[in-house]
Amino acid sequence: MMQESGTETKSNGSAIQNGSSGGNHLLQCGSLREGRSNGETPAADAGAAELVHAQQQQQALQVARQLLLQQQQQQQVSGLKSPKRNDKQPALQVPVSVAMMTPQVITPQQMQQILQQQVLSPQQLQVLLQQQQALMLQQQQLQEFYKKQQEQLQLQLLQQQHAGKQPKEQQQVATQQLAFQQQLLQMQQLQQQHLLSLQRQGLLTIQPGQPALPLQPLAQGMIPTELQQLWKEVTSAHSAEETTGSNHSSLDLTTTCVSSSAPSKTSLIMNPHASTNGQLSVHTPKRESLSHEEHPHSHPLYGHGVCKWPGCEAVCEDFQSFLKHLNSEHALDDRSTAQCRVQMQVVQQLELQLAKDKERLQAMMTHLHVKSTEPKAAPQPLNLVSSVTLSKSASEASPQSLPHTPTTPTAPITPVTQGPSVITTTSMHTVGPIRRRYSDKYNVPISSADIAQNQEFYKNAEVRPPFTYASLIRQAILESPEKQLTLNEIYNWFTRMFAYFRRNAATWKGAIRTNLSLHKCFIRVEDEFGSFWTVDDEEFKRGRHIQRGRPRKYCPDENFDELVTHNPSLIKNMQTSHAYCTPLNAALQASMAENSIPLYTTASMGNPTLGNLASAIREELNGAMEHTNSNESDSSPGRSPLQAVHPVHVKEEPLDPEEAEGPLSLVTTANHSPDFDHDRDYEDEPVNEDME
DNA sequence: TCGAAGATAAACACTG
DNA sequence: TCAGTGTTTATCTTCG
Known part of the structure; x- marks a missing residue:
């Protein structure tokens, strides 16, 4: 080549x-x-x-x-x-x-x-x-x-x-x-x-x-018209076969643009999307509205009497004929699949372009905002309550209305109001309201890009980030090399990444602690150097909280005592944990294979390695516990007393000589020599603690 | 209006 | 004793 x-x-x-x-x-x-x-x-x-x-x-x-x-x-x-x-x-x-x-x-x-x-x-x-x-x-x-x-x-x-x-x-x-x-x-x-x-x-x-x-x-x-035409021709490969010979004219760029869709001709030329998406030429708002007016049977692929299959534009007199046409000409075959794939790519391309434009807008608004906040002398301490209240107005601002958000220096508003409207331009409209339920409800964890994209903004502008504490904590943990942080490191991450969290330390620190304790996804692990926190990404996506009134999330002595008391066989099970390790490894590998997680990478896709490991372990052990622990209430699924042991188990892995490699060590350990490790894990920490 | 979820504050316990 | 950490609970706000 x-x-x-x-x-x-x-x-x-x-x-x-x-x-x-x-x-x-x-x-x-x-x-x-x-x-x-x-x-x-x-x-x-x-x-x-x-x-x-x-x-x-x-x-x-x-x-x-x-x-x-x-x-x-x-x-x-x-x-x-x-x-x-x-x-x-x-x-x-x-x-x-x-x-x-x-x-x-x-x-x-x-x-x-x-x-x-x-x-x-x-x-x-x-x-x-x-x-x-x-x-x-x-x-x-x-x-x-x-x-x-x-x-x-x-x-x-x-x-x-x-x-x-x-x-x-x-x-x-x-x-x-x-x-x-x-x-x-x-x-x-x-x-x-x-x-x-x-x-x-x-x-x-x-x-x-x-x-x-x-x-x-x-x-x-x-040129646009030609690209447009090419796209049409690509996506309507068979249309030429249908209209034998006469469609040579359709290959003529000018005639096609004029004759096939005269109303949208200008859009073909002027609309930047027209070149990448032939369908868009059909999907002009005008035609869309017309189709809805003229055809009671609304179908995304049918409008204005023509088939809207990308590039098809076959004339269908009525809806029934359109359905016939759809079933006959656009059945599930290679071509349709390929066209569908192309359309997916088109959409992706448009999304990519949209993302870029958003980023540009973000930079613009950030720039304007920073300028607007610079002259401010010592902004007032941001009140979280007021932030919530104000964030509502920001959340109500649709992306379309974003340009109307007050970001001009002359606007008599606090940075709080400006902040969410600025920093949520990339994500708000896709996940809904800011801050709350940003990631939990929609199971869309914030990515590093979400924060990194506005990193400078957050660092400099004293604006409350539109993410929940849980999301931010998770992000902090996942950004760490070891996928684990002490509480103090989490604090530092907050203060380092967000100017907002350089104030009211008592408030947000308490909130962090509360969130760490309250969310099931955060797992506290402990070793001889202290305790640190990890995140179970799967659990995070589930968004479950620890139910109130249930036993403490982590209390090694009590829980393990209780655990042993109610499950005398547990220790044995733990000591012979290889019985779980085999299915655990299988589940882990299957999970990683499902998610296309390379074994030797640090989980770029949502950092699920540790989370998966923890989740898999939890699932496996919980599954085991279901058989062994008949006393455990089902009020808190997934939160058996075994959790008191589970973190120790998870924590123990990094102590492996391969600890420096982070998640990799977890995987390799779990894959290769689970028996020894798990025996050691379960025997050492909890038992010793308990004995002491 | 109601419930869920998040934020906040406070109380309490534990540890070094 | 105290600060830091961790847990739990109550209350409020927001949103669907």
């Missing part, structure tokens, strides 16, 4: 030839693929047409370049005085438009085949794409030429305007050029989005060491 990429930087002619050979690849693949290519557009014809098309594009490019060169030469020669330049301008615009609008290096047909025939390997795709680089480089040069040309023309226009001459033609030229520039920028953005989409689909593969540069030319070679 790299060799082929090396050949791609040859002359354009070779690039075209390579492109045609790539088309042969497509052809072969298409012929191999269940005879789909034997439709109205045979792959061979398509390959020939592509070749011709590519050549035409190349010619257009060359013509455009020549004209640009001529234009530049004329400018250089004639200097500033050239009224004729205005006469030249119309001639200039034609080739430029030809060069910039129509010729994209990958033709729609090619891209259609690439995307349509997903049997194409990424290597083949990459070859195809890389083969376009030479052409794209040329096109880049053309663009640069054109930009220079524009600058010169604008300069000249300005000078001529100063001279008192302002022909309308010149103004038109200038406006056209400006519009074109804007279009060019927009086009590039859209193309980059589309490229990202392609990458995510696996259609574009970028080697880790491979620079992203080769992708740029491709991106610059597409």
